[in-house]
Amino acid sequence: MLNAYDWRADRLVRLDTAVDHGPACWIDLVSPTAEEAAALEVMTGIDIPSRDEMDDVEPSARLYAEDGGVFMIGSVATDLETHDPIKTPVTFILKGGRLVTVSYGQPRSFQTFIAHATHKPGEKLAGGEAVMMGLIEAVIDRYADALETKGLELDAISRMIFRKRDPKAMESHNLQAVIRDIGRAGDFLALIRESLSSLQRLLAYHAAVSGARAGNKADREARQTVRLLQRDATALSELSVSMSSKVTFLMDATLGLINLEQNQIIKIFSVAAVALLPPTLIASIYGMNFDVMPELHWRYGYPAAVGAMILSAALPYFVFRKKRWL
Numbered sequence: 001m002l003n004a005y006d007w008r009a010d011r012l013v014r015l016d017t018a019v020d021h022g023p024a025c026w027i028d029l030v031s032p033t034a035e036e037a038a039a040l041e042v043m044t045g046i047d048i049p050s051r052d053e054m055d056d057v058e059p060s061a062r063l064y065a066e067d068g069g070v071f072m073i074g075s076v077a078t079d080l081e082t083h084d085p086i087k088t089p090v091t092f093i094l095k096g097g098r099l100v101t102v103s104y105g106q107p108r109s110f111q112t113f114i115a116h117a118t119h120k121p122g123e124k125l126a127g128g129e130a131v132m133m134g135l136i137e138a139v140i141d142r143y144a145d146a147l148e149t150k151g152l153e154l155d156a157i158s159r160m161i162f163r164k165r166d167p168k169a170m171e172s173h174n175l176q177a178v179i180r181d182i183g184r185a186g187d188f189l190a191l192i193r194e195s196l197s198s199l200q201r202l203l204a205y206h207a208a209v210s211g212a213r214a215g216n217k218a219d220r221e222a223r224q225t226v227r228l229l230q231r232d233a234t235a236l237s238e239l240s241v242s243m244s245s246k247v248t249f250l251m252d253a254t255l256g257l258i259n260l261e262q263n264q265i266i267k268i269f270s271v272a273a274v275a276l277l278p279p280t281l282i283a284s285i286y287g288m289n290f291d292v293m294p295e296l297h298w299r300y301g302y303p304a305a306v307g308a309m310i311l312s313a314a315l316p317y318f319v320f321r322k323k324r325w326l
Contacts, residue, residue, distance in 0.1 A: 002036050003028040005114075005131075012117035012131075026131045028110070029102045040100070046093055048102060049073070054089035062198075063205040069095035070209055075198040076107045076139055077191050080146045083184055085191055092132050092202070099128025101135070113138040129210075133225045136199060140232050143192055147239055150185055154246055157181060161253055175258050182254065186247045189240045196237040203230045271320055278312030 004015040004024035015024055029040060029048070037048045046069055054073050056062060062073040072092045079085045088107065093100040103110075113135050157178060207226045286295070286305045295301040 001030045002032065002040065003030070005118075007131075011119070012114065014118065024098065025128050026099045026101070028106075029100065030106045031104050032102065044095065044098070044100060046095055046100060048093075048100075049091055051089075051104060054091055054102070054104075059201065063201065065209065067095075069093050070206070072202045072205060074136075074202040075195045076103075076109070077143070077146075077195045078105060078107045080108075080142070080188075085188055087191055087195055092135075094128055094132065097127040097129070099131050101132075107139065107142075109138040109142040110135055112142065129222060130225075133222070133229065136203070136229055137225075137232075139199065140196075140229060140236065143196065143236055144232075146188075147192065147236060147243065150188060151243060153181070154185060154243065154250065157185075157250055158246075161250065161257065175254055175261075178254050179251065182247055182251050186244065186251070189244045189247060193237055193240040193244070196233050196240065200230060200233050200237070203233065271316075275313050275316045275320075278316070279309035282309050282312060 005012050005026045005028070006015055006024050007013070012026075027040065027044070029036065032040070032048070040046070041048055045067065047066065049071065053061065056073075064071050070093070072094075073089055074092070075087045076090045077085050077087050088103060088105050090107070091100075091102040093102070101110075116138075117134065161178070203226055207223065207230075210222065210226075282305060286293075286301075295304070298304075
């Protein structure tokens, strides 16, 4: 799908791509077909990278200049509200003051930026470069909100592990669910950190490329915007690292609680085995079939044997309780 936008008056306006996409300052190509990519190449003179090229991890294949255009490919996390967030490559192409973006599955942050820029008056975005900065800022803002939400979830897990007094809340099957939640949080943070690193490299490359331009007011403002975005991305990256450390701590603590619970169960079985050993010994002795047994014809032999078994089982139990082994 091909969408074209231009900045008119005080807001972003979506253009009819069949009529007036030529003056667009931003062309957004979402999950393009081969025909759409070919048509855009003819219109802009830009060699649109394929999906395989966008998935390449080599920095030289993701950040480069070609035929007067600057190509920057970054990874953006999507579906952050679900239990299965994913990353998708997004290509930013700047050429002749126009921005072309290519993505396979549009991130919600792009939709948020479009909704804000098309419905609310604001400062005019001077060309495709400013639109790109607005898109990256929307991505970083979304990551900040997602990290805040994930931090609250981790705080809730921490309270449940260390402060919850309800014994049912600490049962092994509940702890297994907690492990799944912690594991998903770890995957989420790794995804955000990887995307932020990608955006940091993208911004650094863009700053290096644009640094050679003349130092007019617009260029100075653009460089200032890039520095602010770099600072925000760095701060969020450091926050994600800190939260990852907390995830590791919570995972270790949860596994420790599961081990303690299993040890408690094993201890109970061990105590039960020790407590039942003397009664078993007594029952084995009086279950022997020997002709000469002093208690064999004793009137009180049976109740005495049963009483001895009960006493031999109760005595270890009270000893264990007194020593706080139970």
